[in-house]
Amino acid sequence: MPLPSGNPYEPVEGRGVTMFPRSPLLDVPQVSDAPANSQxxxxxxxxPYDADVDWHRICDGLTLEEKSRAATFHYEKDAISFIAGRHLQRATVSKYTSIPVQDLHIAAGPHGKPCLTNSVIAxxxxxAEGLAALAISRDCSAVGIDAEPMARVIETEASSLFCSSAELDILSTLPPGESRSLRLSYWVLKESLVKATGTGFVTAPNQLTIRLDRPTNAIRFDNPIANGNTSWHHHLLQGPGHLIAISAQTDRAQLILRQREFSSLPGDYQ
Known part of the structure; x- marks a missing residue:
């Protein structure tokens, strides 16, 4: 289908929807042991964890600090979300580093971003409400991931807190459903970038403008941060009931994504 005319750096308009490109998560190639060549x-x-998981067994693999933190949550669903995320993180990082789960030392940076001591793995x-997801790479200097339920509604009044004037102009022209969807895309993309840098919002989120480069179909930020914009790659994925954003920084021209569903059993992958 030919690309629509007009500004080549605006979200796509087609079939009545103004949207950044989203790839279905399950259409992304599966993780394998094969190297990604030069990419x-x-x-x-x-x-996508559920209530049937044996959470007591899962907790056995967490550190004392993680167990103590899980006990501080007022609501059980928040404690379960925390436990699920930490279990996924420890099990996956262990798989990629061949370091036993109990020997992993995952530290927190100045702004709380987890990192592995003496490792190049990012x-x-x-x-996000029933979904834990981890982005991991041996090839990128930084990665960030954010997810939100597709049903989440970000109120129009909150848009000015994280949307630039250019983004607000676009949102103001859209029907409510499309505006809500695009607003959520802006949010998760900016969150993924901030989480990748690990420095918090050095630049206010409403000073960052996200656009679509129609010739390449690439998502770009107008305002480069963290050592420039040319080495940043941004993607949106539509998972089971969730919108997922990925931001990654690398010195390579191309970035490929792979995915795999995680099993709830320690050391077991689907």
């Missing part, structure tokens, strides 16, 4: 690769491990975790 940088980010693997996404996702876990990874980042997100939790």
């Amino acid at each position: 940088a690769c980010v693997d996404i491990w996702w876990w 990874f980042n975790l997100t939790n």
